[in-house]
């Protein structure tokens with residue numbers, strides 16, 4: 573099977589957008605690379621008394637528009653190139669939703685599924701001891717990503733504040749509420765995605781009656797609940813890393829979330845039959861939500877996809893070859909840098925509340941998020957119409973143009 577280097581994919585996407593925008597050579601080259609990247613190696617004491625050595629990264633891709641921003645992932649397959657790609661996509665994502673932020677991402681090579689809570693805490697704190705000097709409200713602001721949670725942010729914030737010896741809640745977002753988190757952040761990624769599906773359905777004149785979800789963690793679970801609640805559709809299939817389930821008559825999203833939280837998997841959900849995880853991508857549904865990892869949709873399966881709309885809650889789930897196949901098959905891709913921008917948008921609201929000592933009502937967060945995503949969809953659909961390119965390229969054109977403009981105004985290129 574062909575393997576993908578996500579960073580090469582991210583660089584190719586910049587080149588394509590730069591060509592449409594007629595960017596000069598220096599600007600294009602500058603935007604193809606991270607401005608700063610850090611590699612950390614640290615020992616952590618494990619529950620059995622041994623020390624284990626962990627490798628970790630933080631990539632600050634571009635900060636022309638504001639402090640670098642993006643999650644920290646704990647995953648066994650993490651590499652510097654994956655983190656670079658994720659940091660690049662954060663840069664275009666914050667620009668597409670027009671936030672005064674740059675893009676960053678971090679990662680620790682580890683498998684949380686085989687670590688205790690104490691070991692995870694030790695890793696989180698060690699990561700901050702290694703990186704504290706490059707983080708800050710006006711430098712770089714992390715958040716959770718795959719296999720990290722608000723609890724991870726709480727440990728990281730505590731370690732950071734112990735080092736700097738003052739309260740700095742805005743240095744981490746998607747924190748638990750009692751230490752400065754915001755209402756509405758936990759489901760913000762999925763809420764943003766579902767809002768973008770609502771806008772796409774108006775744009776395409778489609779009714780989002782049935783949907784399937786690949787990946788059933790934070791983003792996937794909340795998408796299941798919110799699609800049902802806001803758009804009224806029926807969930808027919810879902811999967812996680814252990815396998816998938818299908819029930820064409822419909823799966824109650826709330827019951828499936830409860831089942832997943834109780835048993836750790838979507839498997840054995842009453843009334844549904846088992847299917848391979850990847851089969852969830854190929855079902856005949858109105859909307860497909862990839863909500864797991866990169867490169868799930870490639871030239872291998874793009875020809876088999878039957879969804880009308882693909883809403884990319886995951887970062888980088890579709891390869892460039894698949895983008896073209898889907899475009900020519902008239903399947904509408906809501907690209908990650910728009911569809912998954914709800915999370916960072918509400919993270920920005922959290923930063924605003926932390927700096928002003930405010931606590932917004934949940935309804936305020938939801939209304940402001942809706943406005944941001946709806947406006948971003950408008951810029952994206954304008955670019956689609958004006959440039960006549962496939963959806964990811966249209967979104968990239970919006971994001972890259974804004975970042976390039978900020979670099980130029982600063983006199984960088």
Ligand SMILES: NC(=O)C1=CN([C@@H]2O[C@H](COP(=O)(O)OP(=O)(O)OC[C@H]3O[C@@H](n4cnc5c(N)ncnc54)[C@H](OP(=O)(O)O)[C@@H]3O)[C@@H](O)[C@H]2O)C=CC1
Nearest residue numbers: 718719787788789790791812813863864885886887912915
């Ligand atoms: N959290 C956020 O705010 C944001 C997240 N994203 C992106 O959304 C995606 C999911 O993140 P999030 O929900 O936070 O992460 P979680 O760790 O909460 O969930 C990840 C899910 O993906 C599943 N998974 C992993 N590998 C596979 C596979 N091969 N096939 C099917 N499922 C798989 C996991 O399965 P299992 O449960 O069995 O481990 C888990 O259910 C990532 O791409 C992330 O970068 C994007 C924007 C913001």
Ligand SMILES: O=C(O)CCC(=O)C(=O)O
Nearest residue numbers: 641642643715915916919
């Ligand atoms: O809220 C954040 O800063 C993290 C968002 C993120 O990591 C993402 O959008 O991929």
